[in-house]
Amino acid sequence: MQLPVNTFKQALAGSDTLFGIWASLANAYAAEVVATTGYDWMLVDGEHAPNHVPSMLTQLQAIAPYPSQPVVRAVNGDATLIKQLLDIGVQTLMVPMVETAEQAAALVQATRYPPAGIRGVGGGLTRATRWDSIPNYITTAHEQLCLIVQIESRLGVANAAAIAAVEGVDAVFIGPVDLSTSMGYAGDSSQPEVQETIQRTIETVLAQGKACGILAPRVDDAKRYAQWGCKFVAIGIDISLLRQAATQNLALHKGQAAPTTSASPTY
Numbered sequence: 001m002q003l004p005v006n007t008f009k010q011a012l013a014g015s016d017t018l019f020g021i022w023a024s025l026a027n028a029y030a031a032e033v034v035a036t037t038g039y040d041w042m043l044v045d046g047e048h049a050p051n052h053v054p055s056m057l058t059q060l061q062a063i064a065p066y067p068s069q070p071v072v073r074a075v076n077g078d079a080t081l082i083k084q085l086l087d088i089g090v091q092t093l094m095v096p097m098v099e100t101a102e103q104a105a106a107l108v109q110a111t112r113y114p115p116a117g118i119r120g121v122g123g124g125l126t127r128a129t130r131w132d133s134i135p136n137y138i139t140t141a142h143e144q145l146c147l148i149v150q151i152e153s154r155l156g157v158a159n160a161a162a163i164a165a166v167e168g169v170d171a172v173f174i175g176p177v178d179l180s181t182s183m184g185y186a187g188d189s190s191q192p193e194v195q196e197t198i199q200r201t202i203e204t205v206l207a208q209g210k211a212c213g214i215l216a217p218r219v220d221d222a223k224r225y226a227q228w229g230c231k232f233v234a235i236g237i238d239i240s241l242l243r244q245a246a247t248q249n250l251a252l253h254k255g256q257a258a259p260t261t262s263a264s265p266t267y
């Protein structure tokens with residue numbers, strides 16, 4: 001068979017905003033339900049959701065029949081973890097907390113086979129090669145890989161141009177919750193200083209010819225970030241949506257107003 005085409009990577013070059021959803025329930029059945037709803041991409045979260053490599057594998061398998069494209073977030077940039085994630089067939093990888101160009105370059109290295117990088121060869125053992133049924137996997141795999149680095153700290157913002165310029169980095173994803181926390185605002189990304197920083201960082205990334213993404217469950221935020229140039233926007237989090245719907249349903253049946261705290265979650 002042929003190497004699967006990474007349609008998320010392709011779409012980053014298009015003109016449409018790509019709407020995504022955080023898949024945080026860490027469960028293949030839940031991921032498949034979300035995959036049927038039509039989001040352009042789904043973030044299988046290995047950073048904050050209780051996931052490990054086998055659970056992320058089953059979610060990739062559950063999402064595979066649907067057009068929604070999986071983006072897998074690693075807990076960190078460890079090269080051995082990245083090797084395992086690529087071996088289970090991850091083609092779009094997001095790594096949190098990238099703060100320097102050196103870190104970004106090391107991540108690129110971890111995704112490339114020698115001589116371009118340090119990725120070890122799993123060959124016929126791996127889903128990535130469809131158990132050795134994909135010809136020339138070693139020499140072509142990188143063409144369908146999409147590496148997204150997260151910028152979500154003051155230091156990362158200061159180095160945004162250098163990080164985005166690294167060859168092999170396909171896109172930058174701004175983490176507004178961590179960024180605002182790093183700036184002293186405890187998760188409140190609506191603060192003017194944070195907003196100004198987000199806008200400047202988007203412009204910096206775009207100036208390097210790279211795509212930019214962000215998390216924005218609030219409609220107004222999502223629209224503004226798209227206007228500022230964000231190409232892929234996560235507009236919901238499955239856990240928050242589930243909790244919100246359950247809360248509203250209970251309030252409806254009890255004849256109470258739904259609590260406003262979860263009606264428009266920031267994260």
Ligand SMILES: O=C(O)C(=O)C[C@H](O)[C@@H](O)CO
Binds near residue numbers: 175215
């Ligand atoms: O900093 C952010 O924003 C993110 O990276 C997203 C969060 O990690 C996500 O878990 C939402 O709570």
